[in-house]
Amino acid sequence: MNGRLRCAFALGLIAFVPAATLAQNHGAQPPPASHPAPPPPHAAPPPPHAAPPAPHAAPPPPRVAQPPKPVEQPVRGFNLPHETPPAPPPHVNPPPHVNPPPHVNPAPPQHVNPPSQRVNPPPQHVNPPPRNYHQATFYGNVNYGPYWNRFHGPVIVNPHPWNGWGWNNNVVWNPAPIYWGGGFWGPYALAGLAGLTSYGSYLYDQNQQYYPSYAIAENTPGEILLQNYGLQQTQCGQPNLVVIWGPRNSVICAYPNNAVGPGMYQVNPTNLTLVSMV
Amino acid sequence: MTSPSYRVLIGAIVASFTIATAVAANAGGVTYIQQADGSSRTYRDVSVRLSGQTLWLRSADHKGTLKVVNGACSFADGLQRCLPYSVTLYQGGAAREIGLSHGTVFLNLSSEVGHLPHSSEVVAPQHIVAFLYTQRGTYISLKGKLDEVAP
Numbered sequence: 001m002n003g004r005l006r007c008a009f010a011l012g013l014i015a016f017v018p019a020a021t022l023a024q025n026h027g028a029q030p031p032p033a034s035h036p037a038p039p040p041p042h043a044a045p046p047p048p049h050a051a052p053p054a055p056h057a058a059p060p061p062p063r064v065a066q067p068p069k070p071v072e073q074p075v076r077g078f079n080l081p082h083e084t085p086p087a088p089p090p091h092v093n094p095p096p097h098v099n100p101p102p103h104v105n106p107a108p109p110q111h112v113n114p115p116s117q118r119v120n121p122p123p124q125h126v127n128p129p130p131r132n133y134h135q136a137t138f139y140g141n142v143n144y145g146p147y148w149n150r151f152h153g154p155v156i157v158n159p160h161p162w163n164g165w166g167w168n169n170n171v172v173w174n175p176a177p178i179y180w181g182g183g184f185w186g187p188y189a190l191a192g193l194a195g196l197t198s199y200g201s202y203l204y205d206q207n208q209q210y211y212p213s214y215a216i217a218e219n220t221p222g223e224i225l226l227q228n229y230g231l232q233q234t235q236c237g238q239p240n241l242v243v244i245w246g247p248r249n250s251v252i253c254a255y256p257n258n259a260v261g262p263g264m265y266q267v268n269p270t271n272l273t274l275v276s277m278v
Numbered sequence: 279m280t281s282p283s284y285r286v287l288i289g290a291i292v293a294s295f296t297i298a299t300a301v302a303a304n305a306g307g308v309t310y311i312q313q314a315d316g317s318s319r320t321y322r323d324v325s326v327r328l329s330g331q332t333l334w335l336r337s338a339d340h341k342g343t344l345k346v347v348n349g350a351c352s353f354a355d356g357l358q359r360c361l362p363y364s365v366t367l368y369q370g371g372a373a374r375e376i377g378l379s380h381g382t383v384f385l386n387l388s389s390e391v392g393h394l395p396h397s398s399e400v401v402a403p404q405h406i407v408a409f410l411y412t413q414r415g416t417y418i419s420l421k422g423k424l425d426e427v428a429p
Contacts, residue, residue, distance in 0.1 A: 077342020176349030183350030189380030219354035
């Protein structure tokens with residue numbers, strides 16, 4: 001007898017638990033906190049036919065006029081009322097301080113010595129640019145600051161030999177336009193730049209334009225780049241620094257070392273290398 | 279102690295939890311949207327589809343779809359981290375661009391559990407965790423299983 005009771009309890013448990021789980025999964029959505037939205041459709045009272053008539057019972061009485069159902073306006077799809085009309089995109093535009101690159105030969109950079117004054121550039125790390133080398137091209141509108149068309153100098157081979165996009169698990173890295181540097185140095189949205197501590201800035205003396213710089217975030221392509229070359233970031237604005245122009249007019253600076261002398265470089269994200277300026 | 283009734287009881291409990299787990303695993307993604315005024319709403323059973331670097335979130339009633347375009351996908355602690363830069367809501371026969379301030383999408387396309395950087399939060403294999411913040415102050419977060427991954 002006791003065993004039968006336990007069996008009955010077990011069977012009841014089998015039937016109850018999944019039903020309860022289903023009820024939780026498909027249960028009513030919680031209404032918004034401040035908007036008194038109408039109750040969801042599942043919360044409506046059960047239909048009259050929910051109660052099965054007892055066998056051999058008298059036929060059910062004719063249905064009387066049902067009270068009108070409450071007008072329910074369930075939220076269909078995603079409810080984003082505050083996102084209409086479309087917000088003006090003031091933050092998506094390129095930063096106002098970035099001017100189109102000039103096409104005239106700019107004067108020598110203010111903070112950086114010319115390449116002829118580089119300190120200890122080990123020749124074994126400097127390879128001539130490949131014949132078919134051209135501006136690093138990949139998806140997206142990528143600008144490299146005011147000197148974007150002048151990086152055709154020697155390629156500083158990455159001490160960590162990467163094949164193609166191997167540095168990124170063979171996944172192509174494309175810039176995300178609304179972030180500073182396209183997200184190469186860190187997930188900094190243009191709208192949130194004001195909250196960041198500036199890490200110096202680069203002054204392009206041709207038009208007295210400042211290019212702000214920010215600290216590189218961890219676990220970013222920019223950090224991998226600096227680690228590979230053994231570079232340490234520092235604030236821009238000092239003389240004799242390694243100035244690296246990244247995607248979308250971003251710039252960071254680092255102390256020179258035996259692998260990379262002071263000067264200006266451009267990031268080639270396809271193989272995570274530095275290309276010096278002619 | 280090991281009478282047949284106990285075995286049935288234990289078997290029933292195990293079966294119940296197995297079914298419950300399976301049902302929960304099929305629930306898809308859960309999207310939480312908090313408006314700028316503080317009101318919030320949770321959407322369950324959201325279909326999550328990843329096509330290339332584009333994320334498609336479809337509501338359970340199939341009435342609305344959020345398209346999130348990602349870029350700058352790199353890897354951090356085994357997780358693929360992408361930066362969304364475009365969000366479009368397809369609903370009611372219209373497409374509405376939503377101005378995005380910033381956000382992060384973590385994808386675990388591997389077969390091992392991954393940890394979010396600087397967090398105790400884990401992302402199960404073939405799961406996604408995403409946080410978006412719009413220019414109008416709306417938070418959109420998503421957590422759940424990737425129902426489909428297409429190249």
